[in-house]
Amino acid sequence: MPPNLHLLTATTTLLLLILLHSPAAAPTKPLPHFREAPAFRNGQECSKPNPTTTTADTIHIAMTLDATYLRGSIAAVFSVLQHSTCPQNLSFHFFLSTLHHHHRLRSTILTTFPYLSFHLYHFDHNLVKNKISSSIRRALDQPLNYARIYLADLLPHSVHRIIYFDSDLIVVDDVAKLWGINLNGKILGAPEYCHANFSSYFTSGFWSNPIFSEFFQNRRPCYFNTGVMVIDLDKWREGKFTEKLEVWMRIQKRYRIYELGSLPPFLLVFAGNVEPVEHRWNQHGLGGDNLEGLCRDLHPGPVSLLHWSGKGKPWLRIDSKKPCPLDSLWAPYDLFRHEPLFSDS
Numbered sequence: 001m002p003p004n005l006h007l008l009t010a011t012t013t014l015l016l017l018i019l020l021h022s023p024a025a026a027p028t029k030p031l032p033h034f035r036e037a038p039a040f041r042n043g044q045e046c047s048k049p050n051p052t053t054t055t056a057d058t059i060h061i062a063m064t065l066d067a068t069y070l071r072g073s074i075a076a077v078f079s080v081l082q083h084s085t086c087p088q089n090l091s092f093h094f095f096l097s098t099l100h101h102h103h104r105l106r107s108t109i110l111t112t113f114p115y116l117s118f119h120l121y122h123f124d125h126n127l128v129k130n131k132i133s134s135s136i137r138r139a140l141d142q143p144l145n146y147a148r149i150y151l152a153d154l155l156p157h158s159v160h161r162i163i164y165f166d167s168d169l170i171v172v173d174d175v176a177k178l179w180g181i182n183l184n185g186k187i188l189g190a191p192e193y194c195h196a197n198f199s200s201y202f203t204s205g206f207w208s209n210p211i212f213s214e215f216f217q218n219r220r221p222c223y224f225n226t227g228v229m230v231i232d233l234d235k236w237r238e239g240k241f242t243e244k245l246e247v248w249m250r251i252q253k254r255y256r257i258y259e260l261g262s263l264p265p266f267l268l269v270f271a272g273n274v275e276p277v278e279h280r281w282n283q284h285g286l287g288g289d290n291l292e293g294l295c296r297d298l299h300p301g302p303v304s305l306l307h308w309s310g311k312g313k314p315w316l317r318i319d320s321k322k323p324c325p326l327d328s329l330w331a332p333y334d335l336f337r338h339e340p341l342f343s344d345s
């Protein structure tokens, strides 16, 4: 190659690199800052093999991480650590939506939880880009909301069981109890709500079309919330459940059979075959409904997990000085560092 051609190639490569890394490609809003969480250490009982579970020693927890819900995710992780007898036996798996935030989110986790064992995964929007239909609330249409469908594909095969947690919840009990539940051969465990009106999760067009509604024949489907799930990943992979969920997302694209985001495909595939988990593990709906986000009360009974599903989020309501009474239960886990209005310098 003549030397000037070399130069030309080098210049082109450089130009390409500059273009690819151009910060103008995505706006950079600074991420919030958080206080450093204390180090959580295992209790003495943790050195003995856990007699209550038949599963391996590490507890695997999957969550998504993005700029909008970051404050909620940090509070959730903090709450899990604080109530765990063996916090050093926890391993977190965080799914991120954009390469752009990757490094900043990693450093946020590293500085907030210096002792945490965690892995980051890049969730490629293209996996779901053409499969998402608009729902009644825009937040539900975010591609990252669909990451829970792909856990079995994205997690290493050495992870056999996973707990999936939404980012708008706190755990106030030892997560090992949830981890240790017997799935009784089922693929998915979650609290079920059999009194909820199941029909309302699908359109009348869905129910009047026998081809669709027959999928629920021979099942007694109950609503469950996909914000808290225990999943047998081996069985999921074996049965190719990701593909089964994707089929319904494609059908939705053409026939519009429901109004919500990632929940209905889960109901279509799993409702009626879910291993029921105690209701204490998902006191959901604390964010109010999908439209107004009104204040809600706890459901009767014991509480191991509080979930602000719905439109209202505790950190937003607290910041706007209009908190709901139960938001005061979330506040102690908030590690967000409010920047002083006036700096001393």
Ligand SMILES: *[C@@H]1O[C@H](CO)[C@@H](O)[C@H](O)[C@H]1NC(C)=O
Binding pocket: 045, 046, 047, 048, 049, 050, 056, 057, 058, 086, 089
């Ligand atoms: C915690 O992890 C240690 C080391 O991997 C293991 O020996 C122990 O059994 C685990 N404890 C529990 C309660 O799972």
Ligand SMILES: *[C@@H]1O[C@H](CO)[C@@H](O)[C@H](O)[C@H]1NC(C)=O
Binding pocket: 197, 198, 199, 200
């Ligand atoms: C359940 O929801 C459907 C559709 O929204 C409605 O037509 C039906 O009346 C509801 N049933 C009950 C018992 O509320």
